[in-house]
Amino acid sequence: MNPVNYLFLSALLFTIGAAGVLIRRNAIVVFMCVELMLNACNLAFVTFSRMHGNLDGQIIAFFTMVVAAAEVVVGLAIIVTVYRSRHSASVDDASLMKL
Amino acid sequence: MNALAAYQTSSGEAAQFWVLAIFAVAGALGTVLMRRSVHSALCLAGTMVILAVFYLANGAYFLGVVQIVVYTGAVMMLFLFVLMLVGITATDSLKETIKGQRWWAAACGIGFGILLMAGIGNAGLKDFNGLAAANKPGNVHGLAELIFTKYVFAFELTGALLITAAVAGMVLTHKEKTEKPLSQREQAANRVKEGTHVPPLPAPGVYARHNAVDIAGLLPDGSTSDLTVIKTLRDRGQIRDVSQEAVNDLAALENRTSAYQGRTTLPGQAQQDHQRAAAEGADKAETEKEVTK
Numbered sequence A: 001m002n003p004v005n006y007l008f009l010s011a012l013l014f015t016i017g018a019a020g021v022l023i024r025r026n027a028i029v030v031f032m033c034v035e036l037m038l039n040a041c042n043l044a045f046v047t048f049s050r051m052h053g054n055l056d057g058q059i060i061a062f063f064t065m066v067v068a069a070a071e072v073v074v075g076l077a078i079i080v081t082v083y084r085s086r087h088s089a090s091v092d093d094a095s096l097m098k099l
Numbered sequence B: 001m002n003a004l005a006a007y008q009t010s011s012g013e014a015a016q017f018w019v020l021a022i023f024a025v026a027g028a029l030g031t032v033l034m035r036r037s038v039h040s041a042l043c044l045a046g047t048m049v050i051l052a053v054f055y056l057a058n059g060a061y062f063l064g065v066v067q068i069v070v071y072t073g074a075v076m077m078l079f080l081f082v083l084m085l086v087g088i089t090a091t092d093s094l095k096e097t098i099k100g101q102r103w104w105a106a107a108c109g110i111g112f113g114i115l116l117m118a119g120i121g122n123a124g125l126k127d128f129n130g131l132a133a134a135n136k137p138g139n140v141h142g143l144a145e146l147i148f149t150k151y152v153f154a155f156e157l158t159g160a161l162l163i164t165a166a167v168a169g170m171v172l173t174h175k176e177k178t179e180k181p182l183s184q185r186e187q188a189a190n191r192v193k194e195g196t197h198v199p200p201l202p203a204p205g206v207y208a209r210h211n212a213v214d215i216a217g218l219l220p221d222g223s224t225s226d227l228t229v230i231k232t233l234r235d236r237g238q239i240r241d242v243s244q245e246a247v248n249d250l251a252a253l254e255n256r257t258s259a260y261q262g263r264t265t266l267p268g269q270a271q272q273d274h275q276r277a278a279a280e281g282a283d284k285a286e287t288e289k290e291v292t293k
Helices: A004-023 A027-052 A057-087 B001-006 B011-033 B037-057 B061-086 B101-122 B138-145 B152-173 B183-195 B231-236 B245-261 B265-292
Strands: none
Touching: A004 A027, A004 B037, A004 B101, A027 A057, A027 B011, A027 B037, A027 B061, A057 B138, A057 B152, B011 B037, B011 B101, B037 B061, B061 B138, B061 B245
């Protein structure tokens, strides 16, 4: 098997995640789809690292994980705050600034 | 053969890839398509575990373990925690606010996927060196060497980011109380001042038959009193009404007796009487509800 297949899988997962962000309207599920996209990117980084025979790709994937963990904390805190004030986690309901 | 081997992985890894890739894609599709958000979260956790296996297969031993510990351990638990907080029964509404949004999104996704895959397919990815040389002193050793030399500034920035995120999490979820909550004594004084429900609220349940907290107590006329059930159950609509049970049992008994004795006229009349009584009871309960409001 050619290791390029890992890249194809990563592209597929990223696409599914992106479609999920567009389709779903529950803020938490949208967030999960973002996580899926980040994970797909990490798989691509790890595969590239193996292809080129150095560890820089793994370092980038490591930093992506750290940023994703920080992002989850802040994002979920925002969702909880929005839910507290509006009693809904749907992204459609947070439309106060819409004309 | 040797040149070919440099481009190929072992057949064992190929088998692992094809089996697990199917489950990974199925999990990703489940994340997007499941209506219940808890099911989405579980599908995503499965996909992340499979990705961890792929990291291990690709020679990223440290990242494989970190993926399991941080993603499926911490991040997904955080997601489930917030799901429980926000309401586990909440499902996505299927009503489209923008017409045809779902189909446009799916079309955009498919187009994007084709574009991405065509790009990868046409890229000249000929070199495949493997990590044998880079992983020689150990994967963790190699990563640490890079993190603390070449990427040390990024690593320090990461520390600042994590502290900021921790503070942001605390600030955002902190709930500011604008006024002091009423103490029990003040609440009692308020009740006396307003003259409503000065004695304790009536207890739930029907004595000698049902004493569960979700069963409304009966008033002297046989109708139920919602005041006897705590507010949480009332708001959820989880009040069980057993006030008609005894009446129905009696009617059934009368029916059976009359069928045994061969009478036909009386039980109908009796049932009508019961129904009228029940209707009056319901009216009574309605008026009482309005009073409580």
